[in-house]
Amino acid sequence: MPLHLSDLLARPDLRLSVTYDVPPQQLARTIEAATVSDLPTPGKWLQGGELLMTIGLLLPMEPAACRAYVRDAAEGGAACLALGLGQGLPYQEAPEPLVRAAEEAGLPLLTVPDEVPFIAVTKAVFDARADEQRALLQRAFATQRRLTAAATGDGLRPMLAEWAAATGVGAAVLDPLGRLLATSERASRPLPAQAHELLDRVAARGLRGSASSTAAGQQLEVQPLGARRLRGLLLLTGRPDDAARSVVPGLVSLLSLELERRHLRDEPERRRRSALLSELLADEDPSADRARDMLRSVGLTAERVRGVVVAAEGAPGGRTAAGAGAAGTGSGATTGAGPATGPGLADGTGSTDRTGPTDDPGPTDGAAQEMAADLALAVPGGLVRVVDGAPGAVIEAVVGEELDIREVLARFAPRCPAGIGPATAPEAVRVSLRQAAGLLAVSRAGNAPAEARQSQASRLLLDLGDGTTLHGYADSVLGPLDLADHGEELIATLAAWLETGGAWDATSRRLGVHRHTVRNRLDKAMDLTGRRLDDPDDRFDLWLATRIRRGGAPSGGSGGFNGSGGRPAPPPPGR
Structure with a gap:
């Protein structure tokens, strides 16, 4: 518990007294420290919350000067003034001008009797603060033990429920696109509008930082989750106290471990799904029923699908906005995206058989593996694989027509060439993927994902x-x-x-x-x-x-436009 001024007044060994009728709200002030100063202007030496003690050696007795002294101490952050009394000291009782000035300023004024040295008051304050810190640590350790015990269970929710019960702060885990995976509450509530902005901001930075804000009087905080790349987001709704704040890193670690554990646990399913995609693409003329059955077996029920091809060359050093680190899947075996950490989600990487040494994939190949895992996290059905291409490995995915694939690419494959094939029936997805692969050159030239559409010859000309x-x-x-x-x-x-x-x-x-x-x-x-x-x-x-x-004016402002959406500029004088 924090140390309040009333707690010091209640200690019989200190024998502190108030000099006027102090209101209860002032007695409830928190004392952060105790210090001694006989300077006439001590305010600039304070940090806030101090019990400022003085013997009044240089204390002026004129009313205006007393008011200036008290105002300086209050503006410096002092929580209380204490005047030492006794034989051989300037004062044997609190002078009336100082009492009136303190009362007018709303700053409590105490007296310390001759038999109580200032060091006794200082020790009492710091002993109480030490007890407070010890209690905070004990609460933090107890909360951490509860979280660790909950982590041995199954899933994210037990940890979130224990956190909320111990701290009173709500918590939710979401995937990198802001879709809810688990919450501390039994019934899910809509997220505040400002929470989506925070989630997008942190997700765009990957594992490199958190963010917080206040919405409708409620504090919101978002922490990234994951070991080497972004696996999810932790949303805290409420203001953690000091004990809870010290446990946040432990909660983040345990939740990240659980998400990584899910990723590893689902490796067989990821391999099966990548093999299923390879089987679907290997059949040059699959029947409509067979193609739909194959997609529905992994939860992809869209009536129309599209192929997506991404080159990893735009991710220098094998890093993406969603996170960094190797995907951890081996070469020489077919692996793919797997079941989700939540409904309709998937997580994993894909790798097809390669010739030659595969124990040390190059930077481009490693980047492709990373991006395949990040993209699969957001692709319902998890049909993602990595294949050899020129000049390096590329990622192929099959997604439903309704998925906002541009948002997914902007989040997980920024600055990477990407082709988006047209929406087709499931049995024609090979054609969509081939068209997507053909658009990689267009994407490189335009520095943006290129999408195949009908009647786009002019758009291609204008883009290039x-x-x-x-x-x-x-x-x-x-x-x-x-x-x-x-x-x-x-x-x-x-x-x-x-x-x-x-x-x-x-x-x-x-x-x-x-x-x-x-x-x-x-x-x-x-x-x-x-x-x-x-x-x-x-x-x-x-x-x-x-x-x-x-299409608008050119970036350089040339071409006879005034930059207002293609409207012609007025002719120069003399024309």
């Missing part, structure tokens, strides 16, 4: 082209319209007409103007540009230029 060059091309085609009166209207009308396939009525409805207005604007645009809408080449040039403009 130099931004300044593309916008320069658009300016050369649309520049005359930029300089014309109402040029923005002409460009917008031209873009709408091209996007509707030259449909006059559809264009007029989209723009909210009469179709004759549309025709007049386009006639004016063609006169200014010297183009013809019935000429295929001119029509393509105009369409491509408007698409480039719709």
Whole structure:
């Protein structure tokens, strides 16, 4: 228990007395330390919570000077003043100006009798603080023993329940994407909105740090879990006291050990799932029923799936945002993603047979193994494997169409080339994976995951082209319209007409103007540009230029734009 001022007053051996009627809330102040000072301005030497003792050797007796002295001590953080009395000392009783100043400032003023030395008061304070620290340690040890005993049970919840019972602080374990795995409460409650922000922040940093904040008066804290890479997140809801705070590292270690234990325990299932993926891909023409049955056997029930291919070359040194360290799976045997630490989750790595020495995989191969484990953690069904590719190992995965695979890649494979195949029926997933692999070069060029879609030839051109060059091309085609009166209207009308396939009525409805207005604007645009809408080449040039403009201004600010979403800049003076 903390040492309060009332506890010192209750000790008969100290014989301390108050000099005025001190309110109960002031008597409840916590005393952190005791110190002696006869300086006229002791405030700057205090840290807060001190019992400041003085014999008043330099204490001024003018009311204004007394108020200044008391104010300096209070602003320095003193919890209480104590004046030593006795023979040979400046005061045999508390002077009235000092008492009034202390009462006005709300700072308790005590007197210490002649027969009680200041060192006795100091020892009493520090003995009480030592007892407090000893009690905190005993509580911390007891809590740690309870947690350790709970860790011998099955699962995460026994540890979380023991933690909550011992500390009064709620706890939950979530996977790296923020999905709940276990909670200290019997019934799960929705997480505060601010908790999701904290979870995302810590997950993005991997094992490199925690975060805390306060939401609606409740303290939230997130700690990363895992040994060598991120396996989960611990969310604490409440304010741990000193004893509980000292146990947090032990709780993190025990929860991390449990998550690592689950990963190792599920190794046979991970191997089975990777082998199942290899079997599915080895059949060039599987029946629809067989393909669906194979996916459903691992819990992947989506009607349509897509293939994903990731190259590990973007993870220097074998590290990803989700964590670091070797995956720990051997080569020369087929392994894969396994069952989840929670419903619909999986965790593991995949490795296919290789030729040549495999005891010392290179950096790229090690990075692929790490990323395969991290990706499998977030992929329902756990169909993930690592295969040899050029220039190095790549990761292949099969995921449901509804999964936000871009979020998963951003979290677990940042800066890594990745191809996302189109959604297909399960029996055609080989085709989706092949298309995903073909997009790795596009992803490298665009520095972002590339996704296969229908009618994306123009998008490919725009993504691969130099931004300044593309916008320069658009300016050369649309520049005359930029300089014309109402040029923005002409460009917008031209873009709408091209996007509707030259449909006059559809264009007029989209723009909210009469179709004759549309025709007049386009006639004016063609006169200014010297183009013809019935000429295929001119029509393509105009369409491509408007698409480039719709993509926004180049990063360098060139190309005749003002950076406001493709809107043309006003012409310079003299033009």
